[in-house]
Amino acid sequence: MSLYDDFIKYSIKILQQRIFDEQKIGKRVGNINILKARLKQAEVNLEKYLTRIISETNVTSLSDLFISISGTMEKIEQEQIQGKVNIMTMHKAKGLDADVVFIVGAEKQFIPGKNLGESEGDERRLFYVSITRARHSLFITYCKERIKEQRYLGSESGKSKRQLTPFLEDSFLKPEYIS
Numbered sequence: 001m002s003l004y005d006d007f008i009k010y011s012i013k014i015l016q017q018r019i020f021d022e023q024k025i026g027k028r029v030g031n032i033n034i035l036k037a038r039l040k041q042a043e044v045n046l047e048k049y050l051t052r053i054i055s056e057t058n059v060t061s062l063s064d065l066f067i068s069i070s071g072t073m074e075k076i077e078q079e080q081i082q083g084k085v086n087i088m089t090m091h092k093a094k095g096l097d098a099d100v101v102f103i104v105g106a107e108k109q110f111i112p113g114k115n116l117g118e119s120e121g122d123e124r125r126l127f128y129v130s131i132t133r134a135r136h137s138l139f140i141t142y143c144k145e146r147i148k149e150q151r152y153l154g155s156e157s158g159k160s161k162r163q164l165t166p167f168l169e170d171s172f173l174k175p176e177y178i179s
Helices: 003-057 062-070 074-079 116-131 148-152
Strands: 098-103 135-140
Touching: 003 062, 098 116, 116 135
Parallel strands: 098 135
Antiparallel strands: none
């Protein structure tokens, strides 16, 4: 081979690499444009959401708005009223019992969710404690499919198909499907 042939091969290799790099850059620019559009839509959705909260709650300050958005669940959990519906996390249910208990969202993506290994055992025990809180009736719900924003919840973010928690797979409890 001559020096000329080597030069041509090297030049072709460099040009091929540049073309490949430009294609990758083009894909990245496309991804960035998609991300920008999604962020813009999220901003619009957030503005609509906050506007609705402001109009429904008549908040007059930023701190009141933050309380309306985030601080309510913890306060609700602390208010356990006899003879009323009480909403609480599984952690708050420890040591309590009720005539009727609903466990909502008993999906593999939430229970155990991302907690695998040793912490999966903790999730199993917590689920057991939750099940045993019911004195008379126990209702366990889960979705076979989540749509829109809800598909981003849980350990498999973005996937809409859901499965029943594996903690119930071998139990005597069999799901009834309601459309």
